[in-house]
Amino acid sequence: MSAVTPAAPVSVAPGERVRTRTLSRRARRRKVQRAVWNAVGLVVFAVLVFPVFWMVSTAFKPTDEISSFTPTFFSRHPTLQHFRDAIDPQQHPYFWDGVKNSLIVVGATVAVSMVLAFLAAVSLAKYRFTGRSLFVVLMIGILMLPQVGLIIPLYVVLARYHLTNALTGVILVYLTFLLPFAVWTLRGFILGIPKELEEAAMVDGSSRLGAFVRILLPLVAPGLVATAVFAFITAWNEYIFAYVILSDQSRQTLTVWLASFYGSSRSTDWGALMAASTLTAIPAVVFFLLLQRKIRFGLTAGSVKG
């Protein structure tokens, strides 16, 4: 699939003038270039998409086809059996608990982080106060710390407040790294909006709050959505912290449930694992698809300059 199709040779009539010939040569070179770039694009696309494709396609294959030595791209006898197995309470219990727990954790994390981060970002972008730059530096500092190194200290702190094995604890931990990220991103979006827009609204008759709601908010909305999508996906896919903090199976999130497919018996049930992975990925994809049309950047174009 990485084959580069050479551009068809352009025939040049013997009597044609030199200028036309050089032109057509340039056109040909451009054609070749475009073909090469398209091929590169396809390769990158394939590398990115193939694992996902393989996961979904395997989920639908009967078991004997999965373990067969001649791989197939699409199953000839697609089946839903693995999906049934994956969520079968007898074989792999707690699927619906995982869904519920994940939705609670992610929902709370996204909601709280977006509200707090937006307010913090506005004050960081619009107001001067002592310690402002220190605050910004500290936030970036937190983002630079390796998360794995924080597991034990965070666990100790949570244990002291009896928040281990509780969804609240997971939400708090997620907030510790999603909040700085969201504040930082939103601050950038807000700084990108010229302050004259709000000032114009204030001279036009809006109060400070009115200008904020009618001018600033609609203009940062794409930034809010983009940040929320990122926060959702990060929290939804998080595994390590959830695994460490939550010990009861009924309190586990979906990613922890998914991990239980490995090594529980000597042979991994690949079909069920792939089906479970597919199920786990669906909410994040749906959330992204719902919101992606709202992420439109460059909304401030045309407000300033000639």
Added chain:
Amino acid sequence: MWYRYDLRMAAIELQGVTKAFSGGVVAVEDVTLRIEDGEFLALVGPSGCGKSTLLRAIAGLEDVTDGSVSIGDRDVTDLAPRHRDVAMVFQSYALYPHMSVRQNLGYGLKVRRMAKPEIRRRVDEVAELLGLTDLLERRPAQLSGGQRQRVAMGRAIVRQPQAFLMDEPLSNLDAKLRVAMRASLAQLHQKLGVTTVYVTHDQVEAMTLGQRVAVMRDGKVLQVDEPQRLYREPRDLFVAGFIGSPAMNLVEAQIVSGEVAFGEHRVPLDERRAPADHPERIILGIRPETFEDATFASPELPTIEVRVAVLEELGSDAYVFFQADARLVTAQALGVEDTSLVADSTPLLSARVDPRTGARVGRRLRLALDPARFHFFDPVTGTSLLTSEAPQLVDSVAPAAS
């Protein structure tokens, strides 16, 4: 076109307005100024002199550190911008990018809870006035620079405020459009007659648009006058150098027994226009048009002989540049702008002469000059040495005052 503007305009009065920023920068210092009802005041000065800050203080976007602002006999010093009933046109236009032109124009009316049909009617009227009717459903991003500028103007007009505040509204346009917009701005003011404060750093714009012009420097207003008076009777060295293009020649001189001496030249003074009381050394100001090629000038005028260093022939005029053996006060020294390309080039004096002049570069030329149009300044304080009661210059050459 006819446009109905409910005249509720008002005078703007500034009393000792001072604005110091937190970093210690005093952007505006003790400005006292009255802008009359219906007047067009141009606020001009070099970059960073505090023009925008003063305008924003009038609008309420900047709290004043000291002093008071009143609009229409109402003290608005502590009022929020929305309660001041003024409209502002920003240099960047600041159009709301997520709204159509119609929504942009109607925004100020909508937030004031005006009835929808009335908003529609007013927006349509203003759009008609400014030729925006066909653009009403577009977004700002789909407009040209000139169209954006008109939308910004329209947004101000449609509210029918007591005063317009404009911060370099034309500076983002290209030169040709700027001249056209300047003319229509003047027309618009004639039609609406709304009190307007217009900030610019372009002295030509200030002189052509302003009924009065206020010259600012380092946060202070140096002189407020009608354009012609500002040009003919600058009360300050900076104003003298800033207003007029090409700039006034400013040269160190001495007054000795009825004569003024600069460099190798001595010119008898006109006793009707001579400083009564002056220090030993002064600064003499001569506008380029005060000179004339002696061949074409009245024979009574005194003359000096110069060596032509540069000759610029423009068809309608010719400019002769020459050296004098005297220290010049340059635009650089006044902090206006750096006009010399060559770092240590000797500054030249400029003289406007008749285009039929026989001047040649490198040759000597006899120039006549009119002492009745000289300016004298104190070299230390920079103030004019001519008392304001001194006879105003009346002469045949200068264009008629407005």
